[in-house]
Amino acid sequence: MADEVVLLDLYVSMYGMRVRLALAEKGVKYEYKEEDLRTKSQLLLQMNPVHKKIPVLIHNGKPICESLIIVQYIDEVWKDKAPLLPSDPYQRAQARFWADFIDKKLYDAGKKICTTKGEEQEAGKKEFIEILKVLEGELGDKPYFMGERFGFLDIALITFYSWFHAYETLGNFSIEAECPKLISWAKRCMQKESVSKSLADPKKVYEFLVVMYGL
């Protein structure tokens, strides 16, 4: 029986991109459905009644929600190709820890940059850079976060790269100037077809934010 895979998503969502990226890494064919967050589809409300959010992966009719949970699910189901999580339990715990760190901190700091001005925006920029510097420290001199192979933690973070142009423009600062090693890593990731195919066009992200926040 052929697998039926549907993804409810939003083109500019860095969380949705993580799922697209995981599916691309595994070579999984799926149907993409773009949601309009102002008028959520019946399908979305039915498949994610608790949070009513994208992304939602629907596999043979059954929904899986929350981007990092979806990525782990994809890794476990399509386990014969491109493993995303390392096999060592300690390394896995580290990958999960840092992905959780990204989810707890990065979006909110970025949002401050987009939606505030003056002192508050400066505070947001400072926080944002601090978070990226911690992550840069974790990366060290490795090509990817867990070592030689692109994986879970790279997926968790690289999708935010498509929002950097928007953050830089709205915050009037250069992320590369502050975190050159992280930007090298990002460019390295972008050389992978799965990544360049799955990330949104940074200009479209910027346009989206301008409309969403009425900037």
Place this chain on the structure above:
Amino acid sequence: MAKSDVKLIGAWPSPFVLRAQIALNLKSVEYEFLEEALGSKSELLLKSNPVHKKMPVLLHHDKPICESLIIVEYIQEVWASSGPSILPSDPYERAIARFWAAYVDEKWFPAMKGILGAQDDEARKAAVAQVAEGLALLEEAFQKISKGKSFFGGDHIGYLDIAFGGFLGWLRVIEGMGGIKLLNETETPGLLKWADDFAAHPAVKDVLPDTEKLAEFSKVVIAKLRAAAAAPAK
């Protein structure tokens, strides 16, 4: 394995620390419990979890693992051959367990804190309503996931039992405080029975904090939460 190979930095009232203890007990892992003095953070904690400075921290051969649910998955993976599996073997069921555990942490727990930190009756009522709403969702999830068995994990305690069950002591404290039955026969019959089964489980009963002791301690927590709510944001 020597007892000193596995250490857990924690404190008895913490629902997050409790999760790690239950998981270790389920796997029959001997460990040294390094009790943090309440109100201060040890050098070891700060060194082992410099990012969040929070407990629990599991130290395995002196390597730190942080975040309670990540610790629980780690324990399952390292001691996989000991005792029943903490996570379901089916990927979809695993995703569901992880989903509800994340829900407990991100939505339900803040509502619980909301009850403790409520400045007045109106705020408390609103927070109680939110907690009750969450329990209704968890009851529905329990009915679907347990498939008539005692636990979310079926016959055995699993990841979601641990994630949610960590809060059982606090749930009972809050019920006592307000004279409300958040778990009751009408609205949450499944969870009502589950709570008793969970509390009585050998891996849980010796580490679940005594409700009265926790109620006494809750006065400290309430004072802190109220002070934080009253103080201007940084």
